Amino acid sequence: MVKYILGLLAILGLYFLFVFIKDYRAHRHEMSKASPVTVGIIGFVTLFFDVLGIGNFASATALLKFFKQIDDKKIPGTLNVFTSLPEVVSASFLITTIEVEPVTLISMLISSSLGAYFGAAIMSRLPVQIVRLVMGVSLFVTAVLMFFGIMGWMPSGGEATGLTGTNLIIANVGNFIIGMLMTAGIGAYAPCMALVYFLGMSPRVAFPIMMGSCAFLMPIASLKFIKEGAYDRKISLIVTLTGIVGVLIAVTLVKSIPLGILKWVVIAVVLYTSGSMIYSMIKGREKVIKNAKELQKSNA
Numbered sequence: 001m002v003k004y005i006l007g008l009l010a011i012l013g014l015y016f017l018f019v020f021i022k023d024y025r026a027h028r029h030e031m032s033k034a035s036p037v038t039v040g041i042i043g044f045v046t047l048f049f050d051v052l053g054i055g056n057f058a059s060a061t062a063l064l065k066f067f068k069q070i071d072d073k074k075i076p077g078t079l080n081v082f083t084s085l086p087e088v089v090s091a092s093f094l095i096t097t098i099e100v101e102p103v104t105l106i107s108m109l110i111s112s113s114l115g116a117y118f119g120a121a122i123m124s125r126l127p128v129q130i131v132r133l134v135m136g137v138s139l140f141v142t143a144v145l146m147f148f149g150i151m152g153w154m155p156s157g158g159e160a161t162g163l164t165g166t167n168l169i170i171a172n173v174g175n176f177i178i179g180m181l182m183t184a185g186i187g188a189y190a191p192c193m194a195l196v197y198f199l200g201m202s203p204r205v206a207f208p209i210m211m212g213s214c215a216f217l218m219p220i221a222s223l224k225f226i227k228e229g230a231y232d233r234k235i236s237l238i239v240t241l242t243g244i245v246g247v248l249i250a251v252t253l254v255k256s257i258p259l260g261i262l263k264w265v266v267i268a269v270v271l272y273t274s275g276s277m278i279y280s281m282i283k284g285r286e287k288v289i290k291n292a293k294e295l296q297k298s299n300a
Contacts, residue, residue, distance in 0.1 A: 001102045009215055015219075020226060024236075024237060032235065034232065034235050039234075041242070042064060042067075043060075043239030044242040044245060046246075047243035047247050047250075048246035050083070050086070050087075051247050051250035059269050061139070074230060080222045082240050085240050086240065089244055089248065090215070090250075091214070094207055094208055095208045097208075101162020102162075108171055108213060111171075112179035112213035115181075116179040116220050116221035117221060125228070129288075136281060139270050145190035146263060146267050160200055167199050171196075178213070
């Protein structure tokens with residue numbers, strides 16, 4: 001069964017790569033002014049830690065905004081696109097190392113992928129102010145969930161490696177919602193971990209589920225963003241390349257790096273970025289109101 005999942009991942013990854021390269025070549029004269037060195041380092045570092053269970057969405061968003069490398073409206077699509085292939089690589093390694101009951105694993109992978117598909121269709125058409133608000137709130141929720149985990153306030157889970165009946169239905173509905181939220185810029189790791197713990201499964205089971213879910217949902221979501229042109233092509237290419245290198249190195253070091261301090265740092269970054277997004281949304285709204293008033297005065 002694992003071989004079939006890996007085979008599907010390989011097919012999905014290759015198809016995504018084909019679509020991405022085709023779109024990149026078609027728009028190669030319309031690239032942004034992002035710095036290859038800055039963006040490359042950001043991609044390597046954030047996707048390195050992504051493999052360790054520290055989601056890269058919040059940290060990548062904060063760094064790209066801090067160094068002024070990206071337009072806010074293109075952040076959700078860009079995050080999904082440049083994480084897609086590195087996630088496929090990391091999932092291919094992790095799915096083979098931890099046992100999960102096949103029905104539970106496959107059904108949750110499908111539900112998250114469907115959620116990402118419909119979520120991307122909505123997010124790629126939203127105005128920039130809505131994107132800022134959704135991402136600000138989503139990142140704040142991520143920080144709260146990570147804080148709960150560090151403090152030990154989340155459910156501790158159980159020993160089960162699979163689910164049946166009502167719990168399996170709850171798991172799939174929850175993973176569908178997580179898939180939609182992923183396209184809004186919220187990482188899937190903390191919510192997926194909480195869901196698995198809540199349903200009484202072994203904490204170890206969360207890793208293949210959340211990594212596999214992301215590996216399937218991100219390319220699917222990204223295809224929608226690519227079709228809409230709602231992403232930064234230059235940043236996506238650079239981070240994909242450096243991110244894969246970071247992922248390959250992190251896989252070999254995943255058990256030796258302490259995560260406690262790093263998680264506190266990420267929480268601070270997430271909160272900062274959440275506040276920054278909401279602040280930008282408020283300032284943008286004030287600007288719109290100001291422009292509307294000036295237009296009224298000029299027409300009077």
